[in-house]
Amino acid sequence: MKQDQAKAPGADYWERAGEVGYAQAMYASEELAHHVSTRLWEMTVDIARNMGLTEDAYVLDLGCGDGAFANITLSRQFRKVDGCDISQAGIRRARTNSPREEVQFQLSDITQLDFSRLPRYDCVFLIGILHHVKSAVPSILRGLRTVTDKAVVLEPNGSHILRRLLQLTPAYRAAGEESFKTRSLEKLFSEAGFSKQIWQRRNLFPNFTPRAVYRSLLPLEPFFESTPGFRAFCTVNLWGFRADR
Secondary structure (H helix, E strand, O other): OOOOOOOOOOHHHHHHHHHHOHHHHHOOOHHHHHHHHHHHHHHHHHHHHHOOOOOOOEEEEEOOOOOHHHHHHHHHHOOEEEEEEOOHHHHHHHHHHOOOOOEEEEEOOHHHOOHHHOOOOOEEEEEOOHHHOHHHHHHHHHHHHOOOOEEEEEEEOOOOHHHHHHOOOHHHHHOOOOOOOHHHHHHHHHHOOEEEEEEEEEOOOOOOOOHHHHHHHHHHHHHHHHOOOHHHHOOEEEEEEEEOO
16 A cells, blocks of 8 residues: 555645544544444444444455544454555554554555555445545545445535535635535446445534534434435435445
């Protein structure tokens, strides 16, 4: 895996996030970060299980950030985990917190990966990364098609009105945020040779939701997630994709 030396959009933001921890950098409160991350990470693993992954799987966390998802969740569910990210601070934190030898991290720019040099993976997890490398997504997905037949994807709901407004704020612009509309991303996966197996819309809370608002709306989250029409207010799309035969 190689790292390109040119600075990617939002690179300074992600270096700072890697230094302090992504949860602290990205969320309004620790309480909100724990709720959102824990639920969504468990849901992505459930999708992988429903697609046939077992505890013996070898998986890749592409765009792993500070490694929290790989170290806290993937490491407990699967035999071997690789992670890669362009943030030097993020990879340092990921390596420091790695719970065992079979959880490894590499510094790399995922927009410049030579996929022919990667091993074969049982599944690749793409957790909130693709909208940060939007122009490179078609080539990334074509490369992934050569190393795996399964992908689990978490992306912001780019059609969410509040999300679109938040992306105009300095914090989101500093992070290079530009979310996909649901069908746009599905089309890119289809063009790369993947078929949608599972789709869910989850999570009522943007990252910067004030604590008081989060606490007041928390009891309503299951209703919004399970009710047609109201799901449009949820902020995250989850997918399971399988490579076409």
